[in-house]
Amino acid sequence: MDMGLTTSKRARRTRPTLIAACVALLVVGLWLAQNVLYDAWTLTALPFRWMRHAERFYLSAEHDDFDVTFASYSTQQASATPFGDEVPAILHHISLGSGTATHSKWTVVRQTCLDLHPDWEALLWTDEAADAFVAEHFSQLWEMWTTYRYPIQKIDALRYMVLYHYGGAVLDMDLQCKRAFGPLRRFRFVAPAAHPTGFSIGFMIASKGNPFVGKLVENLPRYNRQWLGLPYPTIMFSTGCHYASTIHAFQHDRTELKVLAGPRGNPGLHSLNGRVSTPLFHHLGSSSWHSYDAAMIVSLGRQHGAKLALLWIGAVGILFLAMKMVKRLRMVKG
Template sequence: MRLRADLAILLLLVFLALAFIATRIASFVRIFFEHSGIALTQDEVAIAHNSTSNPDRRPQLIPKIIHQVFHNWRDPGNETIPSDWDDLRQSCIDLNPTWEYKLWTEKTSREFIATHYPWFLTTYDGYSFPVQRVDTVRYFLLLHYGGIYLDLDNGCLADLTPLLYYPAWITDGGRGALSNNILGARPNHPFWTLLTNSLIPYNYNYFFPYVTISYASGQWFETDIWQKYHALLPAPGKDGTQENRLFRIMMDDRPEADPWLYFSQARGGTWVNWDNRMFLWIGDHLILLALGVCGIVGLVWWAMARTVCRKNRGYAKLKSKHKDDDV
């Protein structure tokens, strides 16, 4: 009887552990599927702007500031931007001449964090991968100043003014996690508050460089917080405003997708690590992977159940050698 009880407890603990793991996996996998927020195509942004010429009817929410970040971790101290990136940067300056342009270097980024968010400086300095500092400083810049952030491998194709009438937006490539390469927000939007406050709790080393970068500070992290933020909001319309709601600007970069109207894209991948190809494959085969995990879990459960059954069959009653003992 004692062995049966021990096995029952063991099975219960295994079941609870598997349930916890399954819950965590489900929470993680949702990052790569349909997202919350109000989806807008670039055409819809342009049409809304062109049909609303009266600024009193549609107030500008985002200040006219363009942020870009250049940290030369391959040659520290060298602040010379590669020529192709410099051309992209100049396209944004030329097409938005009345905007303030801010280029944040490794030095000025750290000074900004130290001055305005000193509570985060230890975490900022302690990141294992330099790109994590580029990831995180952009979030604090949008929280503090507002404006539009672009990676240096993105340029501009048009005046960005039509994008200033939404309180906070993010880009959605339509496949997998949301993107953090192009972002827009008014200052002090509650989403960016939640995002920046979540950086320290998410700061773990997940062994794989790609996972650590993506889930501790990058796109996966941002997408997970995006979903959590929306879960905290009242149902659409109940708060009477869209001020705290978020928008997804659809920007699929596949050849068959709609052409981009506001931004261009050049080379990237400056932070690629050895595990990127493996996880790109996983991203393209999520359903197959999920089926494989379910199969392994089922196989383990079946094997343990068979073990318990065999143990139980081993407790047959032994006949006594003396008749008087069988009373």
């Protein structure tokens, strides 16, 4: 017998078996990873989904009878009269750890906000107070809370928790207030627009028990992953602005989830990127949590932003479609 012919026959029989095994492994892998793939897809889709029906949730004079420049409002206006106040008169500042947020400079900056809101309750969340609060009111999140890798993740998560439980306004320690927040209190949720998309969590104002803020709390465990193995995307995608904006973008009705931007011709009027001055704040721009990878990502984005975005979106899109196909196959077999 020709040994070469025998070997060839065995190879032909083995090849389909290997292919079938590889396909089976791929299907199983996609099925096991379906939640990760879906979450990655939602995060990737934010730039394309954010502006859908933006006229409904971006504050404007036309749709909300609101002056986004604040020129029509007194700097001392602490209430939304005559519209009525949906948001409690509570200020939340978060100062966890021993970093720059606890420096005396931020205490002076915080005082500018307290002075403009003399009749508001002012809560300063330190480590002990935050731990006690999470343990008592969000015990189901305690393990995640205590195992966050980066301190800013705890700060971000706490923003959503205190805002949901108490309502009021939560703001960064490096925001020097220029006026009272009263005009905004007639809306159940407001946050400033971020650049280039989404909104900033450095300042948020919300009603007590706000359903959207509840979604921000509820989805924290789902997005709690080491995204790309780097600090910057991990923070942004698990608790930061990109995470919160993604949850916003995928809400069915975003009408009451107001975003504060500028008038036409100046959409970045309220943006808190870097050291800027807005109608509401002087932003001193500490951003001390940005790690080495933030600069790397920004640099890559400037040089190859479109290509990287397309590659990332394409990869996630292909995986997401494959996941859908697997799901359909299971439904057919079932």
